[in-house]
Amino acid sequence: DIQMTQSPSSLSASVGDRVTITCQASQDISNYLNWYQQKLGKAPKLLIYGASNLETGVPSRFSGSGSGTDFTFTISGLQPEDFATYYCQQNDKLPLTFGGGTKVEIK
């Protein structure tokens, strides 16, 4: 299985801050990397696919980059509705695997 290592596991930030989350794959996954947002009690929501492509309807303050084994997810200008847990996920090889999640909390 491809292991996905996310960091940090949690962070505290203020509204307006720039937030960066990293995700490292245990092997080369090209750009087959997606990012999801999950709010408490809700299903995850796809934000970024193919490492850097913004899903339709997702605000442009969300962005992603990277390829191979190292990926970055950024929120440029954190909004109150962005406090949630974020997951990376690879879909290069089965089984699909997810990172452990990053909880973004209010400072």
Next chain:
Amino acid sequence: QVQLQESGPGLVKPSQTLSLTCTVSGGSISGGSYYWSWIRQPAGKGLEWIGRIFPGGSTNYNPSLKSRVTISVDTSKNQFSLKLSSVTAADTAVYYCARVVGTTGIDYWGQGTLVTVSS
């Protein structure tokens, strides 16, 4: 707008079989270049992919669960189903059904259903 809805018992006894169904509305389960998956999440923990099924019926399972999992599809009802046998407390989780678009990602999710394994 595609919608997915999980249904099934919320409580299952240890050693028994967990059975869930996902009903797809707003689109055909047979159309397009996507497949259907089950994913679970224990309380306070991360996401685990259980397996997938294509509309034609071919399946792939997570090796960690493969011996206990069966996913099936009923295109006439626009539904797909999950069976997980010999459950233990470790199988207690929120179970999600979802649509996966090729290499794009998981674009539609059900709301999730909590299944508790307890006697």
